[in-house]
Amino acid sequence: MQNFAPIALFVYNRPVHTQRVIEALQKNVYAELSDLYIFSDGARTGDEAIVSEVRALVKKTDGFKSVTVVERPTNFGLAKSVISGVTQLNKEYGHVIVFEDDVVSSPYTLKYFNDALEKYKDTPKVMHIGAFMYAIDTKGLPETFFVRHISSQCWATWDRAWQYFEPDIDKIIQQFDEKKKFAFELDGAMNFWKHVMEFKHGKNNSWAIRWYASVFLKGGLGLQTSVSMVDNIGHDGSGVHSEKSNIYAVTVKADPVSSFPDKIEEHPEAYQALRYFLKHRKGNLVQRGIRYLRNHILKV
Secondary structure (H helix, E strand, C coil): CCCCCCCCCEEEHHHHHHHHHHHHHHHHCCCCHHHHEEEECCCCCCHHHHHHHHHHHHHCCCCCCEEEEEEEECCHHHHHHHHHHHHHHHHHHHHHEECCEEECCCHHHHHHHHHHHHCCCCCCCEEECCCCCCCCCCCCCEEEEEECCCCCCCEEEHHHHCCCCCCHHHHCCCCCCCHHHHHHHHCCCCCCHHHHHHHHCCCCCCCCHHHHHHHHHHHCEEECCCCCCCCEECCCCCCCCCCCCCCCCCCCCCCCCCCCCCCCCHHHHHHHHHHHHHHHHHCCCHHHHHHHHHHHHHCC
């Protein structure tokens, strides 16, 4: 009998987004077989009313095997909330599926996660399963593939992999040389090392960059779909950690995932497609200028 993974949903101050996320999850295959844990972060000063609104909303959630609402008494912040929640459920269940309050899933997302968690549960090199994929060129790509990069918007992992999560940024930094930094940045396509150093200097509090670095340093791989299983609706400027943008708009996969790779290695064509998207995601100078005007000036 399949051991269905629990779902960890992290919410804060966006009731409309949270409602959409939950409604989509309720429509998922395997929803009624899954334990849902909703982690509600404590309010920052001034957010008490909206956090209370979110908590009242999530307490009405049904459609799952069980629903547990965890109300944090203080504001953990996203990083601490994710790390503690993922650690808790991994220890209890051995694996976990992770959602944030701005990720709307296809009806087959939980099936994809559970099928992949089962298939690769005893494959140490596979450390991460991602459901979000950028709008890459999918020509010639398989339905699913492995790459070194991990997507943090909607994902799953096992306790056997999460045990290697390194929260100490100094321990991470000391393991990188220039060659590793270049590979970590997808051969120069994306400035991930900048995010590492920004965390070091207190300019961000990202759990995701530390998880990616932890997976990378272990030589781990992430499973991805060529077409995204989820849509991130948080790029509307409403999130604590997000800005308004349409760079990452995607078309969500409409059917179930039917095939998984047996060869445990990075897929070269998929890797290059991902590199190309990230390297060119902001467009040329004219396109960047138009986007800046639209987001920062024309709305005034």
